[in-house]
Amino acid sequence: MEAFECVFCQKNYPVDPFHTFCPKCQEPLLYIGPQTDKKFHHNKDHPLEVMLDFLPLDHVNHDLSLGEGNTPLIRLKNVEKNFRLPALYAKNETINPTLSFKDRGTALAIQKAISLGIEKIGTVSTGNMAISTAAYGARAGIKTFVLVKDGAHREILNSTGIYNPVMINVKGDYGELFRRSFSLGKKNNIYFTNSVDPFRIEGYKVTAFETFFQLDQRVPDFIFVPVSSGGHLIGIIKAFHELKQHGFIKKYPHFVGVQAEGCSPIARTFQAKKLSVERIEKAETIAKAISNPDPPGGNILLRMIRRAGGTIMSAPEDKILEAQRKLAELEGIFIQPASATTLVGFLELAEKGKIGPKSRIVLILTGSGMKASKKTKKSDAQVLQASLSDLPDIIKSVKSD
Amino acid sequence: MEAFECVFCQKNYPVDPFHTFCPKCQEPLLYIGPQTDKKFHHNKDHPLEVMLDFLPLDHVNHDLSLGEGNTPLIRLKNVEKNFRLPALYAKNETINPTLSFKDRGTALAIQKAISLGIEKIGTVSTGNMAISTAAYGARAGIKTFVLVKDGAHREILNSTGIYNPVMINVKGDYGELFRRSFSLGKKNNIYFTNSVDPFRIEGYKVTAFETFFQLDQRVPDFIFVPVSSGGHLIGIIKAFHELKQHGFIKKYPHFVGVQAEGCSPIARTFQAKKLSVERIEKAETIAKAISNPDPPGGNILLRMIRRAGGTIMSAPEDKILEAQRKLAELEGIFIQPASATTLVGFLELAEKGKIGPKSRIVLILTGSGMKASKKTKKSDAQVLQASLSDLPDIIKSVKSD
Numbered sequence: 001m002e003a004f005e006c007v008f009c010q011k012n013y014p015v016d017p018f019h020t021f022c023p024k025c026q027e028p029l030l031y032i033g034p035q036t037d038k039k040f041h042h043n044k045d046h047p048l049e050v051m052l053d054f055l056p057l058d059h060v061n062h063d064l065s066l067g068e069g070n071t072p073l074i075r076l077k078n079v080e081k082n083f084r085l086p087a088l089y090a091k092n093e094t095i096n097p098t099l100s101f102k103d104r105g106t107a108l109a110i111q112k113a114i115s116l117g118i119e120k121i122g123t124v125s126t127g128n129m130a131i132s133t134a135a136y137g138a139r140a141g142i143k144t145f146v147l148v149k150d151g152a153h154r155e156i157l158n159s160t161g162i163y164n165p166v167m168i169n170v171k172g173d174y175g176e177l178f179r180r181s182f183s184l185g186k187k188n189n190i191y192f193t194n195s196v197d198p199f200r201i202e203g204y205k206v207t208a209f210e211t212f213f214q215l216d217q218r219v220p221d222f223i224f225v226p227v228s229s230g231g232h233l234i235g236i237i238k239a240f241h242e243l244k245q246h247g248f249i250k251k252y253p254h255f256v257g258v259q260a261e262g263c264s265p266i267a268r269t270f271q272a273k274k275l276s277v278e279r280i281e282k283a284e285t286i287a288k289a290i291s292n293p294d295p296p297g298g299n300i301l302l303r304m305i306r307r308a309g310g311t312i313m314s315a316p317e318d319k320i321l322e323a324q325r326k327l328a329e330l331e332g333i334f335i336q337p338a339s340a341t342t343l344v345g346f347l348e349l350a351e352k353g354k355i356g357p358k359s360r361i362v363l364i365l366t367g368s369g370m371k372a373s374k375k376t377k378k379s380d381a382q383v384l385q386a387s388l389s390d391l392p393d394i395i396k397s398v399k400s401d
Numbered sequence: 402m403e404a405f406e407c408v409f410c411q412k413n414y415p416v417d418p419f420h421t422f423c424p425k426c427q428e429p430l431l432y433i434g435p436q437t438d439k440k441f442h443h444n445k446d447h448p449l450e451v452m453l454d455f456l457p458l459d460h461v462n463h464d465l466s467l468g469e470g471n472t473p474l475i476r477l478k479n480v481e482k483n484f485r486l487p488a489l490y491a492k493n494e495t496i497n498p499t500l501s502f503k504d505r506g507t508a509l510a511i512q513k514a515i516s517l518g519i520e521k522i523g524t525v526s527t528g529n530m531a532i533s534t535a536a537y538g539a540r541a542g543i544k545t546f547v548l549v550k551d552g553a554h555r556e557i558l559n560s561t562g563i564y565n566p567v568m569i570n571v572k573g574d575y576g577e578l579f580r581r582s583f584s585l586g587k588k589n590n591i592y593f594t595n596s597v598d599p600f601r602i603e604g605y606k607v608t609a610f611e612t613f614f615q616l617d618q619r620v621p622d623f624i625f626v627p628v629s630s631g632g633h634l635i636g637i638i639k640a641f642h643e644l645k646q647h648g649f650i651k652k653y654p655h656f657v658g659v660q661a662e663g664c665s666p667i668a669r670t671f672q673a674k675k676l677s678v679e680r681i682e683k684a685e686t687i688a689k690a691i692s693n694p695d696p697p698g699g700n701i702l703l704r705m706i707r708r709a710g711g712t713i714m715s716a717p718e719d720k721i722l723e724a725q726r727k728l729a730e731l732e733g734i735f736i737q738p739a740s741a742t743t744l745v746g747f748l749e750l751a752e753k754g755k756i757g758p759k760s761r762i763v764l765i766l767t768g769s770g771m772k773a774s775k776k777t778k779k780s781d782a783q784v785l786q787a788s789l790s791d792l793p794d795i796i797k798s799v800k801s802d
Contacts, residue, residue: 066733067473067493077464078542092468095496097733099771139733141479145796148784157784159771164730166799172789180789188796328563332467332540333498370500370560371771383549383558388573388581395546395589398567 002056004029004198007300015056017112017191017199020182021296028196028231028297030238031056038246040209048107051209054242056202057111064114064140066097068107069206073214073362078330079343085350086359089220090327091211094335099368100289101207101232102132108203109193110136119143120190124174124181126152127289128367133193134163145190147181149174153288159371175279175294195229196297204235205242211362212243220253221359222349224342226366227257227266227312228290230297236364237304253362255310257301258345260287260338264314266298271312275302286320289338289367315344323347324369334369403457405430405599408701416457418513418592418600421583422697429597429632429698431639432457439647441610449508452610455643457603458512465515465541467498469508470607474615474763479731480744486751487760490621491728492612495736500769501690502608502633503533509604510594511537520544521591525575525582527553528690529768534594535564546591548582550575554689560772576680576695596630597698605636606643612763613644621654622760623750625743627767628658628667628713629691631698637765638705654763656711658702659746661688661739665715667699672713676703687721690739690768716745724748725770735770 003012006022006029013019013029022029038053047069048060072095076088093101106129113121122145123133130146137144144165148157152169161167170177178194185192193200212219219240225233233255243249259267262285269277277298283291295301305312315323324340327333342363349355386394404413407423407430414420414430423430439454448470449461473496477489494502507530514522523546524534531547538545545566549558553570562568571578579595586593594601613620620641626634634656644650660668663686670678678699684692696702706713716724725741728734743764750756787795 063476063478065473065475067475067496070471072466072468072498074466074468075464078540092498095468095498097473097493097496098735099500099769135729135733135735137733138730139479141731143799145799147792159735161784162726162729162735162770163733164726166785167783168785168787168792168795170787170789170792176789177792180792184793184796187793190796325563325565328536329539329565330542332536332538332564334536334560334563368500368771369563370769382568383562384567384569386569386571388571388577391548391569391571391578391581392585392588394569395585395591398544398546 001034003032005032007303017116017118018186020194020197027300029198031198031202040213047206047210048111051206054205054209055108056199057108058115061111061114064110064136065107066103066135066139068096068103069210071095071210073211076331079327082330083347083350086355086357086361089360089362090331090333091207091362091364092333093207093364093366094339094368098128098132098135099371100128100132101204101364101366102128104206105197105200105203105231105235106132106136106193109197109199110140112199113191114140118191120145120188122147122181122185122190122192124178124192124194127156129195130156130160134160134165137165138163147177149177155371178296196231196234201231201235201238204232205239207364208236208239212248215360217248218360219249219251220362222256222346222355222361223253223364224256224258224346224362225364226290226338226341227259227301228292229295230266230301232366233257234297234301234304237308241308252308255305255308256345256349257305257310257312258341259312259314260285260290260320260341261314261317262286263291263293265293266295266301267312267314269298270302270305275299277302286317287337287341289336290341313345313348315341319344328369333365335365336367336369339365339367402435404433406433408704418517418519419583419587421595421598428701430599432599432603441614448607448611449512452607455606455610456509457600458509458516462512462515465511465537466508467504467536467540469497469504470611472496472611474612477732480728483731484748484751487756487758487762490761490763491734492608492763492765493734494608494765494767495740495769499529499533499536500772501529501533502605502765502767503529505607506598506601506604506632506636507533507537507594510598510600511541513600514592515541519592521546521589523548523582523586523591523593525579525593525595528557530596531557531561535561535566538566539564548578550578556772579697597632597635602632602636602639605633606640608765609637609640613649616761618649619761620650620652621763623657623747623756623762624654624765625657625659625747625763626765627691627739627742628660628702629693629739630696631667631702633767634658635698635702635705638709642709653709656706656709657746657750658706658711658713659742660713660715661686661691661721661742662715662718663687664692664694666694667696667702668713668715670699671703671706676700678703687718688738688742690737691742714746714749716742720745729770734766736766737768737770740766740768
C-alpha cells in the first residue's frame with residue numbers, strides 16, 4: 001500500500017524513517033501513499049488534519065504540534081505598483097512557530113516518529129532546521145541530537161540551545177557529516193530528519209495545498225521557492241502532482257527554484273542542461289540559509305522540474321539584500337536573505353518579459369529576518385537625533401514626500 | 402452611536418484618533434460601539450472579519466493586513482506533568498507577523514487610520530511596538546514616525562529600521578516624551594498609536610475572542626497576561642466584558658496581570674489596595690518589554706480588575722529566565738522574558754493553592770525569544786565537541802535518561 005520509492009530506479013522500499021536514500025543509486029526516496037480516493041477536510045482547524053488523506057499519518061497528535069501552518073498568503077500590491085507587475089502574492093512561511101518553513105517538515109516528521117515509537121531524533125544543520133528540530137523535539141519530550149558545523153553562528157547556537165537538545169559541534173566536512181549521520185542514526189536508534197527526509201518533504205506539501213485553497217482553488221502561474229538542498233521545492237512540486245492526480249487541477253504552475261549565485265550548484269546544472277549536480281567547492285553567499293554546495297536533493301529536483309515544467313535560476317548576490325529591504329520598506333515583511341532570492345528571481349523574469357501581464361505569482365518566503373545575522377539587518381534608515389525641546393522642529397522638518 | 406468614553410468621569414467624547422486621554426482627568430479613553438445585536442462571523446478567514454461586529458471597523462482592507470492573528474492555543478501537557486498542574490494552555494501571540502502581540506493592536510489602528518484618511522502615524526517605543534508600527538506603516542505606505550528612547554537596543558533599531566520609518570532618537574524623560582507625542586501628533590497630523598490608544602486596545606480584544614472560541618466557547622478560569630502600560634490586559638478584559646454583555650458568557654475569568662518585580666508599579670498599587678498608581682523612579686528588570694515605570698493605563702486597569710475580578714502580581718526577577726528556559730525545554734516555545742512572567746505568576750499561585758485542580762488556565766505569550774537580547778538567550782545547553790572520527794563514540798556516550 002504505502003512505500004518509499006526511488007524514482008530513478010523505479011523501485012519501492014518499505015516505509016522506514018531510517019532510510020532516506022535509495023540503497024542502489026543513493027538518491028533520496030519519496031513517500032508514496034495508498035492510491036485511494038482522497039479529499040480535504042476543510043471542517044478541521046489544524047492544517048495536518050485538513051490534509052490528512054494526502055499525508056503519511058493516521059491521525060494528528062495535538063500534543064506534538066506547536067501550531068504550525070495556516071500561514072498568511074498576502075497580496076503585495078505595493079511591489080506590484082512599484083514595478084508595474086501582475087498579481088503578486090507572498091506565502092509567508094516565516095509566521096511559523098520557530099519562524100521558518102522548516103516547522104512544516106519537522107511537525108510531520110515528529111508526528112510520524114512518535115507514532116512509530118521512535119525515542120530519539122536528530123538533524124544536521126547550521127540554521128533554521130537546527131532551531132526547528134530542537135523545538136519540536138522538546139515539545140515531544142524526546143532526546144534530540146543537533147549536529148552543527150564547526151563555526152556555526154553564535155546566534156543560531158543560542159536560539160537552538162534554549163530548547164536544550166544534545167548539541168554537537170563537529171569539525172570536518174559538512175557533506176560527509178550529513179551522509180554519516182544516517183548510519184550513525186541507524187546504529188543508535190536516532191531518526192535523523194535531515195533536509196531531504198521523505199517525511200519532512202511530506203510536511204512541505206501542506207504549504208502548497210494551503211496556497212491552492214487560499215487562491216480559491218486556482219493554480220498560480222508561477223511559484224518561486226528558495227532552493228538549498230532541494231527538499232522544500234520537491235515537496236511543493238509533489239503536492240501539485242498529487243492535486244493533479246486526484247483531479248483537483250489540470251495544469252501545473254511554472255515552478256521556479258532560486259539559488260543564491262554564490263552557491264548555485266543546481267541552477268548551474270539546470271542552465272547547462274545536465275542531469276547530475278556537481279558539488280561546488282566554495283560556497284560564498286549572503287544567503288546563508290540556502291548555502292549547500294553539495295545538495296542531496298539536486299538530481300531528483302532537476303528531474304521533477306523537467307517533468308512538471310519549471311526553471312532553476314540563480315539570484316545575483318548584489319541584488320539579494322536590496323530585495324530584502326524592498327520587501328520590508330514596501331510591504332512591511334522582513335525576511336532572511338535566502339527568502340529575498342525569490343523576489344530577485346521574479347523581478348529578473350519579469351524584466352525579461354517572461355511573465356505575462358495577467359499572471360498570478362506566488363513567492364514562498366521561508367525564514368524571518370528577525371533571526372538573521374546583524375550583517376543582513378543593515379537598513380537605509382537614518383536615525384535622527386533630538387532632545388525633548390527640539391523634537392517639535394525636527395518632526396516638522398520631515399518632508400511628507 | 403459610537404464614542405470615546407472616560408470611565409472615570411463617565412463622560413463621552415467624539416471618536417477621534419488624536420484623543421487618547423480624557424481632557425478632564427487625563428485617564429485613557431475607551432472606545433464604545435453602537436449597542437446593536439452582535440454576532441461572530443465564523444465563515445470568514447480573517448480574525449478582524451470574524452469579530453467585525455465587535456470592532457470599530459466597517460470592513461477590513463486586506464491590503465493593510467500582514468496576516469495577523471489566528472494564533473495557536475496549545476495545551477502545555479509537559480508543564481502540567483512536570484509541576485502536577487491542571488489544564489494549562491498557551492495562547493502564542495509570538496506567532497504574529499512581527500513576532501509580538503503588538504501586531505493585533507497595530508493592525509486595528511492602521512485599518513482605522515486609513516479608513517479615516519490619516520496619512521501619518523507614529524509611536525513611542527523601545528521595542529516590540531516600534532517594530533510592529535514600522536512594519537504596518539510600511540505595508541500601508543504611509544509615513545511612520547518612531548520615537549525611541551535614547552540608548553535603545555541596537556538590535557531593535559535594526560529590526561525597526563529595515564522598514565524605513567522616520568526614526569528619531571530622543572534624549573530626555575521617556576514618560577514626558579510619551580505624553581508630548583500626542584500634542585506633537587495633533588499639530589503635525591500624525592496619529593500616535595501608543596500603548597493605550599483606544600483603537601489599539603480594540604485590536605487586543607481579538608486575542609480574547611479567539612481564545613474563547615478555541616476553548617469551544619468555554620471561559621478559562623484564569624488568564625495570565627504580562628503587564629507594562631496596561632493596554633493589552635485592558636483590551637482582554639474589555640473583550641470578556643462584551644462577551645458577557647452580549648450573552649455569550651455568564652462569568653468572567655480570573656484576570657491575572659503580571660509585572661516583573663523590578664518594574665511593578667501597578668502590582669504594588671494593587672497589593673497596597675490603593676487606587677492610583679504612583680510612578681516608580683527606577684526600573685530595573687530583565688523583562689525589558691514590560692519595563693514601564695509610569696504606566697498610562699495603570700489606574701483604569703486597576704479599576705477594571707477590581708470590577709471584573711482579578712489580581713495584579715509581580716514575578717520575582719530571579720525566576721523569570723528560569724521560566725523562560727522551562728517553557729523552551731519542556732514545550733519547545735521560546736519567548737521573551739516579559740512573557741515568561743506569566744508562567745512565574747501562575748506557578749506561584751498554584752503553589753499557594755489558589756488554583757483548583759479542575760481549573761482551565763491560559764497564559765498569553767506576548768513576544769518571541771528570537772528577538773530578545775543575547776543576555777536572555779543563555780541556555781543550559783552544553784555544546785559537545787567532536788571530529789568526524791570520534792563522533793560515533795560521542796553519540797553513543799550520550800545517556801538516554
